[in-house]
Each structure stands twice: as structure tokens, then as C-alpha cells.
Amino acid sequence: MSRTVGALLRKELLVELRTLESVPGMALFAVTTFVVFHFALNQSTVSGQEAAGILWVTLLFAAMLGVNRLFVADADQGGFDGFLLAPVDRNAMLIAKALALLCYLVVLELVAVPAFGLLLLGPSLGQALPGLLAPLALTDLGLAAIGTLVAALAVRTRARDLLGPLLALPLLVPVVIGGARSSSELLAATHPGGLQARWLLTLGLYDLVFGLIAYAVFDFLLED
Amino acid sequence: MADLEVQVQAQAGVAVEDGPAIELEALGRNYGERPALAGVSLKLAYGETLVVFGPNGAGKTTLLRILATLLRAHVGVAKVFDESLPAQAWKVRGRVGFLGHEPLLYRELTARENLRYHARLHGVGPERVEELLEAVAMSDRAGEPVCGLSRGMAQRVAIARATLHAPELLLLDEPYANLDPAAIRLIEPLIGASAGRTRVLTSHDPMRDLAEADLVLGLRDGRVQLLGDAAEIGSEDVAGLYR
Amino acid sequence: MRTPSLRTLSVATVLAFGFSLSLVFFYAPIEVDQGFLQKIFYLHVPLAIVALCGFVIGGLLAIAHLRTGDQRWDLRSYVAIHMSLIFGVGVLLTGSIWARASWGHWWVWDEPTLVSFLIVFLLYATYSPLRFAIEDPERQARYASVFAIVAGAFVPMNFIAVRLSASYVHPRVLGSTSNLPGPMALTFLVSLGAMALLFATLCSYELAAKRTRILLKSRSRILGYQ
Numbered sequence: 001m002s003r004t005v006g007a008l009l010r011k012e013l014l015v016e017l018r019t020l021e022s023v024p025g026m027a028l029f030a031v032t033t034f035v036v037f038h039f040a041l042n043q044s045t046v047s048g049q050e051a052a053g054i055l056w057v058t059l060l061f062a063a064m065l066g067v068n069r070l071f072v073a074d075a076d077q078g079g080f081d082g083f084l085l086a087p088v089d090r091n092a093m094l095i096a097k098a099l100a101l102l103c104y105l106v107v108l109e110l111v112a113v114p115a116f117g118l119l120l121l122g123p124s125l126g127q128a129l130p131g132l133l134a135p136l137a138l139t140d141l142g143l144a145a146i147g148t149l150v151a152a153l154a155v156r157t158r159a160r161d162l163l164g165p166l167l168a169l170p171l172l173v174p175v176v177i178g179g180a181r182s183s184s185e186l187l188a189a190t191h192p193g194g195l196q197a198r199w200l201l202t203l204g205l206y207d208l209v210f211g212l213i214a215y216a217v218f219d220f221l222l223e224d
Numbered sequence: 225m226a227d228l229e230v231q232v233q234a235q236a237g238v239a240v241e242d243g244p245a246i247e248l249e250a251l252g253r254n255y256g257e258r259p260a261l262a263g264v265s266l267k268l269a270y271g272e273t274l275v276v277f278g279p280n281g282a283g284k285t286t287l288l289r290i291l292a293t294l295l296r297a298h299v300g301v302a303k304v305f306d307e308s309l310p311a312q313a314w315k316v317r318g319r320v321g322f323l324g325h326e327p328l329l330y331r332e333l334t335a336r337e338n339l340r341y342h343a344r345l346h347g348v349g350p351e352r353v354e355e356l357l358e359a360v361a362m363s364d365r366a367g368e369p370v371c372g373l374s375r376g377m378a379q380r381v382a383i384a385r386a387t388l389h390a391p392e393l394l395l396l397d398e399p400y401a402n403l404d405p406a407a408i409r410l411i412e413p414l415i416g417a418s419a420g421r422t423r424v425l426t427s428h429d430p431m432r433d434l435a436e437a438d439l440v441l442g443l444r445d446g447r448v449q450l451l452g453d454a455a456e457i458g459s460e461d462v463a464g465l466y467r
Numbered sequence: 468m469r470t471p472s473l474r475t476l477s478v479a480t481v482l483a484f485g486f487s488l489s490l491v492f493f494y495a496p497i498e499v500d501q502g503f504l505q506k507i508f509y510l511h512v513p514l515a516i517v518a519l520c521g522f523v524i525g526g527l528l529a530i531a532h533l534r535t536g537d538q539r540w541d542l543r544s545y546v547a548i549h550m551s552l553i554f555g556v557g558v559l560l561t562g563s564i565w566a567r568a569s570w571g572h573w574w575v576w577d578e579p580t581l582v583s584f585l586i587v588f589l590l591y592a593t594y595s596p597l598r599f600a601i602e603d604p605e606r607q608a609r610y611a612s613v614f615a616i617v618a619g620a621f622v623p624m625n626f627i628a629v630r631l632s633a634s635y636v637h638p639r640v641l642g643s644t645s646n647l648p649g650p651m652a653l654t655f656l657v658s659l660g661a662m663a664l665l666f667a668t669l670c671s672y673e674l675a676a677k678r679t680r681i682l683l684k685s686r687s688r689i690l691g692y693q
Contacts (some may be wrong), residue, residue, distance in 0.1 A: 009344075016331060019332050073331075077329070077330055078324070079328070079330035081326070081328050082345075083295055084293070085293075085322050156601070158602075159600045171590065171621055173586050217617065220533055223310075256603075256604040
């Protein structure tokens, strides 16, 4: 299993490095969205719940770009068939794709979070950053699990670019609730508070449940 | 090369078996209400070649995909190496080489990268990749992305992909379609009659492929129109399928 | 295909609905705070409960489909979800009317049950677009079932998450059934029963219609009309 996941993940990252189809677009989209928020809200700085909301919504929408492209090469270039012909566990593909998406999201955040601190965030990012790591990581896990499942569900349909986000957004509402609520006090302008543990717990549980569901149903999306 | 194949076959636990390599019993697959394939029954012995003729949409590709475990049959029995599909499909997968219309290669990756990826999936070492690149005369272009190769070259890489794991059963969907005569001679030891494998191949060309056949199956609208030993079937019988 | 059971179901539904409506208007007392308007409760809450149960049942039927590979389960799952979606429109409309009358706004965000219902509704609204964007009938059924299972699991998860996110505790009038006075509780239960019966009847009609259409299609194919 780990050998197969390794082979798939390696191929995935190689294709992304070669084409640069997902990650640069996601990062650029996030930075541009911050600029748009600046003008749309007509504010130079944001803080507290507003800041957390803007950050999480931007990350969510940027992630959608990666989700939409996640299986396109496999659907269009016979990657599914090539994989299904090998005597390996089908779920290796789910795990490898989720890990690849996780990598993309981490790179996205390496760009988007500093850009957010620079462009929009009122309070200093340096102080909030250590606290942000846990909610960001849990959000990434949720996005990776649900995003991979939704991408696999949408990719072999006629309207895949439309269906991906339509399916993913409602499913990710609890992830946004958990991520944005847990970090709102970290980003407060005055007297920044700590993380809200109950949100992290909710987020973690949600990730776990949907990770397991994805694992249980993924096989049915591959067979014909 | 021979060494390695023996080794690979030993891993797969191949024994010379008496039963047929492929056994189909009233096999059928529907596409919605319409039968894409219906009532196919045949037996193919180890080492023999089945050639499937039929016009476009006759069900040739459906049959190959069922044998490759990519599609499941809706009715009837399909057994490959005495394992029934789809229940035992996982046992069959590593022993089958499938060459379809699409090369099943990632366009942005090079031929070598593609083959190494498939080699890892099949648990085959990287030296086998070089060996096959050599065999299909693609060693010097192996570092180029597949999207830059011609159809014929991509087909040669695809043949290397399909035979990486030294499969005992070859499923070949019009394997010679994009190849020039020199290339056909080149890949003969890999997928031709001299490869000594059990083979199922689809074709439109009775002149060439009837000679390779042990068993001939003619399909039309998903139904069997022609089935028999190659010795008893002439090219005019095959031509009748297309009328 | 007018089977006797379909007729029986229809008659039972009409009777049950008549009974529950007469209870609502002539038996249940007028609520002190909200007055006559509170009677929409007997429509809104049963609709919501039946729709949510329908969504979850659609998920369970989808599990049966994937386990057995029998397409009839997928048809049942499809009908359950489709009907729940139609009931869902009713839930949002009645909820909106109630919110307007009680709080003066057509939509209120501090009612977690209604908000979670909206999210669930938006997710299920994608069911049909997904289903009909897949051509191969078998894959269509399989993908729809995967969706139904994921969404069915999402229903309770989403309710928990949204309930937790309601930052201040609103005095919960909507949907609180545990401490209703006797006549109200009885009326509510009868309304719920009638609504469930209506759901079952409509599902049976749709199933019968769909089966007839499938039968007709295969017959006309056999006879060579296509």
C-alpha cells in the first residue's frame, strides 16, 4: 500500500511540477482575492472575526481551483485505467490524491498567509502565526479529504467544473465554521485571545468522519 | 531479458495449467437498456490467440475491457486463469497486459517517467523499464514528454507499458493501428505470435490477423456472428461481418 | 399501474390530513405569545422532520444499492431524495413566513435549525445536476448513491456544527417539542404522522410512474419502436 501511494504521489507531484497547473494559480488567486476584498470592503486593515472570515473564505475558494483540477489528467489521459490495471489497493489513489492536495494547500498557505498579513491584517501576523498553525492544519486535512472525494465524484461528469464547487461548498461549511471561529480571537485587534479549543475539536472530528466516509465509498467511484 | 521474465513469472506463481486461459459463458454487458455485448461463450487455451473482428460499436472493446477487469459483466460468467471476474479480479490484474485505443500515458511526463510509474505500481524494477525502452527502440526519445511524440511512437511506449510486468495474457485493441511495417516487426517479440502469450486481439484486417489466430470471433451489434477455429474461417467470412 | 395499495395509501393520506388539520384548527389551543400564527408550527416542523428523514433514508437506500448492486434501490433512493427536496422547499417557505411574522424578517440567522436546513438543502440541490451530468446509466446510479451516502452522513454532522456555532442562545420556540402541553403535543404528533404518510404516498406515486416509464421503454424497444 505505501509503495503504491508513494508511486502515485510521486507521479502526481511530477505532473504538477511539470505543468504548474494548480499551485501557482491557487496562490495567485488568493493574493488577488485579498486585493479585491480591500476594495470591496473599502478597508485597509481587518481584524478579529472579519479577518478570520476573509482568510478562510479565500483559502476555501483557492482550494476549489486545485480540487477542480485534481483528477482531470487521470480522467482525460487514461490515468484511471492505467491505475486500475495494476494489482494494487484502490484506496491508494484516494490517499495519494489527498496527500497531493494537502501539499498544494500547504504551499498555497505559505504564500497566502504572509500575503494576508502584509495586505489586510491589522494586528501583527507574527504573534498570531503560531496559534494559526493548528486550525490551518486541521482545515487543510478537511479540505484534502472532502476535496478529493468531491473531485472524484465530479470529474467524470459533463459539468465537472461547475459540480465540483457546488458539491464542495456546502460540505465545507462546517470546516469554515471551525477554522474561522477558532482563530477569530487570535486575530483580534485588541487583547488577542487564544485558540478556542472546542472549535478545533469539532474540526478534527469532522475531518475524521469525512476521511473515513471517503475511504469507504471511494472504491465505488472507480469501478465501472 | 529471458532471465527476468522467468523470474517475474515465477513470482506470479505460474504453472502450466490444463484448463482454458479464458472461459466465457453467455457473457453480456448492457449500456442502459441496450445490450453492448450479449451471449458470448467461448474457451481459449493457454498460449492461443483469439482474434475478434467486427465493425465499430460491435462490442470488441467492451469485451476486452471486461477481460481486463476494467468493466464488470452484467450477465454470464467470465473466467480468466480460472478466476471468475469480477469477484477475483484482483488476482487476475497483475497477469494481464492491456493495450487500448488510448496509450494510458500522462502526456506531460516523459516516456521513461510514465513507464517507471507503471513499473512501481506493478512492483517491477527500473532496469526492466530500460530494457523495454530498448526493445521498442525508444531509448533515445525516452526523455521527452509523451505529448511531443507521434502517435506511432506513443503506441510503442504504450506497448512497453502493457508488457512491463511480463503479463501472461495480452489484451490488444487494434495494436497495429498506428504502426508502420518496421515498427510492427520491432514489437513482434513483445506482443506478436512469437511472444508465446495467450492473446486476445481486435482487428479490422483479416488479411494480416487471420494468420495469427487460433480462434476467431466475429461480433456485430454486440452479438456473436462468427465463432470457430481459424483454419475453418476465411477472410470472406470476416468480410461478411462488415456488410 | 394503479395498484390497490396505492389507492389505499391515497385514501389514508387524505383522511389523516383532514384529521390533523381539524385538530390544528379546532382542537389545539391558541398559543399565548404568538397567537394564531403559531399554527404554522404544525406544518413547518413535520415538513422539516420528514424531509430530513427522507434525506437520511435516501442515504440508507443508497447503501443498499452499493451493497447489492441492485438498481431498484437506487431508484428508491432517488425518489426519496427528490421528494425530500420538494418538501424542503416547503420547509424553507413556511420557515420564512414564520420568521417574518415572529421577528419581522424573512430570514433569521440565529435559528440554527433553519440555517442548517438551508445548507443541507443547498447540498441536495446538486443531486439532480450531478446525476444527470453522467450518461452511463450504471455509473449514474453508482455516483448518485455515493453522493446520497456522503450527504446523508453530512445531515447530522452539519446540524451539530451549526448548532455549536450559534453564539448566543435564542429562546427556542421553533421545533422545541419536548415540553409542549398535551393537546399541542397530540396535534403535533398527528400532523407528523399525516405528513409522513403524505411523503410515503407521493414517493409511491413517483416510484410507480418511474417504473411504468422504464417498463414502457423496454417494451417499446422490444417491439422495435426506437
